[in-house]
Every structure is written in structure tokens, then in C-alpha cells.
Amino acid sequence: GEQVEQLPSILRVQEGSSASINCSYEDSASNYFPWYKQEPGENPKLIIDIRSNMERKQIQELIVLLDKKAKRFSLHITDTQPGDSAMYFCAADTGANTGKLTFGHGTILRVHP
């Protein structure tokens, strides 16, 4: 089945700087790549996603990049704020159009004032 690697596991940045999280996947049939943000005690919330027909997508301060050839995708948070501190998960679908996702191990982002 699909495997998703996510790095780094912990990321500390200064408020106002950028934060980047990188993921890689194995199954070339995967075509949907969502990102979830999870705050302590809460459920994971979908914050942005990208499909294989795109290379870049931006929603406000969130940018996702997809390199299908290299089987890599990444999340970039520009101008980080303390409210961005959370656990972030990347995921990839199985490519079978079932909606089933394989998740990365998560990145703890800490934004320091």
C-alpha cells in the first residue's frame, strides 16, 4: 500500500518567518494530497489540498507544492503566527478513487513570539 514520509517531526520557527513541511509518497497512482492541522484535544482539520493536475496552490498564507515526478509535496506557511502552532499531517490517497488516505507521521510546529 501507499507509504507517506513526513519531515521534520518537529519544527520551531520565529513569528513572522516561514515554515516548510515536506512529504514524499511511493504510489505513482496517488492523485490527491491533503494537509490537516490538529490542535491539542481537537480533531484534524483539513486546511488545504492539491490534486495531481496542479503543481501549486495557495490559500492566504498557505502554499502547497506538488512534484509528481519526484513524488514529493510540501506545505509552506508564510508569515507564521503563534496561532499556527499545531500538529500538521500530510496525506496521500490510494489512487483508487476510494477516498482512503495514508497519513504522514506528523510535524509539530511551534511558532515563537
Added chain:
Amino acid sequence: DAAVTQKPRYLIKMKGQEAEMKCIPEKGHTAVFWYQQKQSKELKFLIYFQNQQPLDQIDMVKERFSAVCPSSSLCSLGIRTCEAEDSALYLCSSSQPGGPNERLFFGHGTKLSVL
């Protein structure tokens, strides 16, 4: 967030007891997924239903869990005999595969603690 409802929010069981969690998928969604998350770590896929039929599940679910989705309005995930390692957040999500709403949104989850 989509309207996936999970009950109960918290569940405490003794080792060896049976546990049951409920999920009401978003209206109109035909696919239902259960994931397990231990200690805020990665989400582990458990089982997937499409039109009430289980189409994919991991071995642990086959061996120790019971999961049904008899209608598109109420699904359940049960653990026949709870073990300490089952302590986790159980997340349900639903989607409309291939349709305009194929994004996965999670319910608030059921936090199971096995003592």
C-alpha cells in the same frame, strides 16, 4: 468542517470489556472511514465502507473489532474485548468518492481510555 457526528466523545472501559462507538456520516455521503490515532501521532486506517459494505480493513479490525454501517445515517465501530493498546482517539470521516465532496472531514472523535 463537515457535519460528521461521533458519539460518545469520551469512553472509559476496563480491560476485557466491550466498547462501542457511533458515527453519523454527512448526509449524502456513501463512503465512511474509521481511523485510529494514538497520542496525537499519525492516523492509522482501520476500515472503509462504501454503500454500507466494508471494502477494506486491516487485520486487527477483522480479528478484534466489529464494524457495521447498516445505513448511511448511522455506523458503529466496536471492540469485542478491550486491551490497553486500544486506548486512542477513534476518528470517523465520510465522503462522496469521485464526486464534488470527496474531501475527507473528520468528526470530533471518540477518545477511548482502557484501564
